[in-house]
Amino acid sequence: MSGQDLDVPPILATADLSGIAYKETTPINISEKMLKANRIIAGMDSGVEVDAYRKLRTRVLKKMRDKNGNVLAVTSPAPGAGKTLTAINLAISIAMEVDKTVLLIDADLRQSRINKYFNLPATTKGLSDYLTSNLPLNLLLLNPGIGRLIILPGGKPIRNSSEMLSSPKMKRLVDEVKTRYDSRYVIFDLPPVLVSDDAMGFAPHADATLLIAEDSVTNEDELKRSADLLADANLIGTVLNKSREAIEDYYYYLDPVPIGKRSKNQSRLKENQQLFAKFLSRP
Numbered sequence: 148m149s150g151q152d153l154d155v156p157p158i159l160a161t162a163d164l165s166g167i168a169y170k171e172t173t174p175i176n177i178s179e180k181m182l183k184a185n186r187i188i189a190g191m192d193s194g195v196e197v198d199a200y201r202k203l204r205t206r207v208l209k210k211m212r213d214k215n216g217n218v219l220a221v222t223s224p225a226p227g228a229g230k231t232l233t234a235i236n237l238a239i240s241i242a243m244e245v246d247k248t249v250l251l252i253d254a255d256l257r258q259s260r261i262n263k264y265f266n267l268p269a270t271t272k273g274l275s276d277y278l279t280s281n282l283p284l285n286l287l288l289l290n291p292g293i294g295r296l297i298i299l300p301g302g303k304p305i306r307n308s309s310e311m312l313s314s315p316k317m318k319r320l321v322d323e324v325k326t327r328y329d330s331r332y333v334i335f336d337l338p339p340v341l342v343s344d345d346a347m348g349f350a351p352h353a354d355a356t357l358l359i360a361e362d363s364v365t366n367e368d369e370l371k372r373s374a375d376l377l378a379d380a381n382l383i384g385t386v387l388n389k390s391r392e393a394i395e396d397y398y399y400y401l402d403p404v405p406i407g408k409r410s411k412n413q414s415r416l417k418e419n420q421q422l423f424a425k426f427l428s429r430p
């Protein structure tokens with residue numbers, strides 16, 4: 148039984164998903180309308196934006212397979228670029244595939260937001276509670292009933308997030324979630340790289356890191372500094388998010404580094420991005 152104070156049926160869900168038993172995850176009720184209003188669209192049947200996330204998924208999964216890894220970190224240079232929304236939509240897109248299971252972890256421990264995107268109470272327990280107490284992980288895992296997606300929210304905000312994210316307990320958690328189930332991907336939504344040490348401290352735990360840039364906002368210098376700080380973080384690419392470009396195929400697939408060196412300005416930068424995510428207008 149979950150110890151969480153959630154507005155959900157107080158039952159244990161044992162969802163047997165392709166032979167993978169999610170014992171004791173807590174089911175949460177999620178409405179499609181709410182998801183759409185929050186720009187969480189990757190679970191929808193069709194649409195140009197849905198396809199965009201499918202392409203992102205395909206390319207990210209290929210990179211992950213090449214690295215023989217299953218733990219992905221998502222970060223950006225500055226706040227607000229779209230890390231959380233990209234992490235959520237990407238996680239859902241992967242989780243909608245027949246044989247893929249995804250654990251989405253909110254590792255922005257100063258101001259976790261995944262709970263907001265899923266309309267969960269701010270008091271919902273999560274990663275910070277796990278790291279600072281003896282709560283077992285399974286009591287904190289939520290099952291929104293979207294494909295094979297499981298969510299670990301951020302939990303109560305903590306100040307020493309940087310130490311927590313680079314701690315041995317965090318490393319053990321990554322090792323545990325990595326190996327606990329077959330065919331499982333784990334996606335960590337991190338804070339921005341240039342604002343605190345959190346992302347840098349955590350990134351070595353991940354097999355791969357995706358950098359989110361905001362169209363017309365993130366500049367070349369920020370990208371370059373972030374790529375330098377993430378030198379040990381297996382940067383697999385950059386997503387140019389909120390792209391308003393009316394091009395048919397807005398994904399480009401190029402080597403991620405050195406992003407800065409090859410691009411002289413914002414428009415050159417666009418050509419050198421690996422991946423684009425289209426601007427999502429609200430319904």
Ligand SMILES: Nc1ncnc2c1ncn2[C@@H]1O[C@H](COP(=O)(O)OP(=O)(O)OP(=O)(O)O)[C@@H](O)[C@H]1O
Pocket residue numbers: 185186223225226227228229230231232233255260338339388389390424425426427428
């Ligand atoms: N592709 C997109 N199209 C339109 N709006 C977007 C897109 N991606 C994100 N947004 C919007 O931008 C805002 C910031 O997004 P998000 O919370 O994902 O950013 P973040 O990088 O995680 O921010 P923070 O640094 O505060 O954690 C939100 O209002 C979100 O709905």
Ligand SMILES: [Mg+2]
Pocket residue numbers: 230231232255260336
């Ligand atoms: Mg965020």
